[in-house]
Amino acid sequence: MPDAWSDKDERQYQHIKQQMRDDGKTNDEAEEIAARTVNKRRQQQGRTDNATPQGSGNPNTPLPERTRQELYNRAKQLSIAGRSNMNKEQLVNAIRQRQNG
Known part of the structure; x- marks a missing residue:
C-alpha cells in the first residue's frame, strides 16, 4: 500500500x-x-499533489469514454501537434489516426 x-x-x-x-x-x-x-x-477528491491526471486512462477503456485530460496525455505521448487546441472529439480522431497509421 x-x-x-x-x-x-x-x-x-x-x-x-x-x-x-x-x-x-x-x-x-x-x-x-x-x-x-x-x-x-x-x-x-483532491487528495493528491497533482491537480490533473497524469495518465492516459485505462487502456481497456474506449477512447470516447476517457476524459479530455486523459486523451490529451495520450496525444502528448504520441507527439500529436496542436493537441492543446483540440476538443475531446478531435483528440479521439487524432489518436486513432496516429495509432492506425
Missing part, C-alpha cells in the same frame, strides 16, 4: 483487484487497474 493511501483506499484497491481477477484478468492487470482506479478517485 502506498504511504499516501488511507485504509479505505486500500480496501477499495483490494475489492477492485478481486473483481478484476474474478473477471479473468491476470494478477498484474488486476493490480494495475485497481491502483489506477483508486488513484483516480484520490485525484478527483
Whole structure:
C-alpha cells in the first residue's frame, strides 16, 4: 500500500483487484487497474499533489469514454501537434489516426 493511501483506499484497491481477477484478468492487470482506479478517485477528491491526471486512462477503456485530460496525455505521448487546441472529439480522431497509421 502506498504511504499516501488511507485504509479505505486500500480496501477499495483490494475489492477492485478481486473483481478484476474474478473477471479473468491476470494478477498484474488486476493490480494495475485497481491502483489506477483508486488513484483516480484520490485525484478527483483532491487528495493528491497533482491537480490533473497524469495518465492516459485505462487502456481497456474506449477512447470516447476517457476524459479530455486523459486523451490529451495520450496525444502528448504520441507527439500529436496542436493537441492543446483540440476538443475531446478531435483528440479521439487524432489518436486513432496516429495509432492506425
